[in-house]
Each structure stands twice: as structure tokens, then as C-alpha cells.
Amino acid sequence: MKRCPSCKININTDRKTCPLCYDILEDVDDKQLEKPIYPLYVRKKGKENLFLKSVIFVCIITTLLTLIINLVTRKSGERLWFPYVAASMLYVFILIRNCILSKHNTAFKILVQMLSISILVYIIDYFSGYTGWSINYVIPILSVASSFTIVIVLLAKKVKYSEYIFCLISSVIIGIIPFLLWIFKIVPVLWPSLFAACFSLMVFLGIIIFADKATKEEFKKRFHI
Ligand SMILES: [Zn+2]
Numbered sequence: 001m002k003r004c005p006s007c008k009i010n011i012n013t014d015r016k017t018c019p020l021c022y023d024i025l026e027d028v029d030d031k032q033l034e035k036p037i038y039p040l041y042v043r044k045k046g047k048e049n050l051f052l053k054s055v056i057f058v059c060i061i062t063t064l065l066t067l068i069i070n071l072v073t074r075k076s077g078e079r080l081w082f083p084y085v086a087a088s089m090l091y092v093f094i095l096i097r098n099c100i101l102s103k104h105n106t107a108f109k110i111l112v113q114m115l116s117i118s119i120l121v122y123i124i125d126y127f128s129g130y131t132g133w134s135i136n137y138v139i140p141i142l143s144v145a146s147s148f149t150i151v152i153v154l155l156a157k158k159v160k161y162s163e164y165i166f167c168l169i170s171s172v173i174i175g176i177i178p179f180l181l182w183i184f185k186i187v188p189v190l191w192p193s194l195f196a197a198c199f200s201l202m203v204f205l206g207i208i209i210f211a212d213k214a215t216k217e218e219f220k221k222r223f224h225i
């Protein structure tokens with residue numbers, strides 16, 4: 001650390017002269033400095049924490065109340081409906097925690113939304129006498145929507161590819177899963193999963209062809225290739 005005797009400021013530099021007045025700088029021992037030059041940034045957490053705690057509280061109370069109402073008013077042989085409420089409350093929590101309060105980039109938020117909505121629709125499908133509409137139609141189409149939106153954001157916002165590439169590749173990989181499930185005969189309807197797999201492949205080729213060097217480096221780093 002150096003100090004300008006004229007301007008009376010400390011400067012973290014290798015220069016010999018002051019950038020403001022060109023006076024000769026004096027050496028200052030870092031240990032003698034009483035305080036760090038820039039105070040450390042502390043994020044104000046109080047309000048966010050209280051808000052999040054309130055959300056958790058409301059979600060849990062709502063789930064418990066619906067569980068009680070459901071059990072008390074249930075006629076024999078009738079299907080339980082409280083799992084829909086529980087899953088929706090979980091989704092509300094994820095929405096607020098990871099989309100509204102988080103500082104993650106847009107691509108990550110889209111990815112989290114896609115995954116949580118997929119889980120939500122699967123739970124609804126499962127508890128409403130599983131017919132497979134979630135895994136046949138909704139999840140493949142969601143994965144296409146997610147990859148498509150990330151690509152649009154990437155092109156529109158002119159962000160660095162490397163920041164978004166991890167989320168985009170994850171979304172693309174998820175897009176192929178329904179087709180793999182079709183191969184193993186878990187998913188009976190072909191066209192949505194085939195569409196999702198083709199779309200994923202297209203985006204993946206696009207990444208390989210158009211990605212710059214920094215993106216490829218980031219890709220190798222993230223996926224340990
Ligand atoms: Zn100076």
C-alpha cells in the first residue's frame with residue numbers, strides 16, 4: 001500500500017507517483033492501516049429472513065390445516081386431495097426462495113422453475129390416479145420451453161455464454177430424459193419426448209458450433225472433462 005502526502009489518500013498500486021497529483025508516493029506498511037480501505041459489504045439479511053420465515057410458516061400451517069380438513073371430511077374410498085396442496089405449497093416456497101429472493105442468474109432460475117414444476121405436475125398426476133399425462137406431455141414440453149427460454153435470454157441479454165452454459169446444458173440433458181424413458185417403455189407416448197429430444201439435440205449442436213473459446217473452457221471445467 002502507498003500513500004500520497006499531498007492528497008492524503010492510500011492507494012493500492014505499483015505506481016511511483018500519485019495518479020491524481022503526480023506527487024511521489026510513500027510506502028505504507030499494510031499492518032499499520034487501522035481499517036480496511038473499503039468496508040466489507042454486508043448484505044442486509046433481516047427483512048428477507050423474516051419474509052422467508054413467514055412464507056415457511058404460512059406454507060406449513062396451510063398444509064397442516066388441509067391435511068386435517070381432508071382427513072375429517074373424507075368419505076371412505078375417497079381419494080386424498082391434500083397432497084396437491086402440500087406440493088403447491090412446496091412450489092410456492094421454491095418460487096419465492098429461488099426466484100424472487102435469490103441473486104442467481106436468469107438461466108438458473110428458469111432451470112429451477114422447470115424442475116420444480118415438473119415435480120409438482122408429477123405429484124398431481126400421481127395422486128389423481130396416475131395416467132401419465134405429466135411425464136408423457138407436460139415434462140417434455142416444459143424442458144423444451146426451458147431450453148428455448150434460456151437460449152432467448154442468452155441471445156437477447158448479450159450475457160457471457162460461459163455464465164449460462166451450465167444451466168443450458170443441464171436443461172438440454174433433462175430434455176433427453178423423457179425420450180430415454182420412452183426407449184425403456186416407461187413413457188408410452190412418443191411424440192412429445194421425441195420432440196423434446198430433437199430440440200435438445202438441436203440446441204446442443206448450436207452450442208458446439210457457435211460457442212466461443214471461453215464457453216468451451218467453462219463447459220470443460222463444469223463437467224470435469
Ligand atoms: Zn496525490
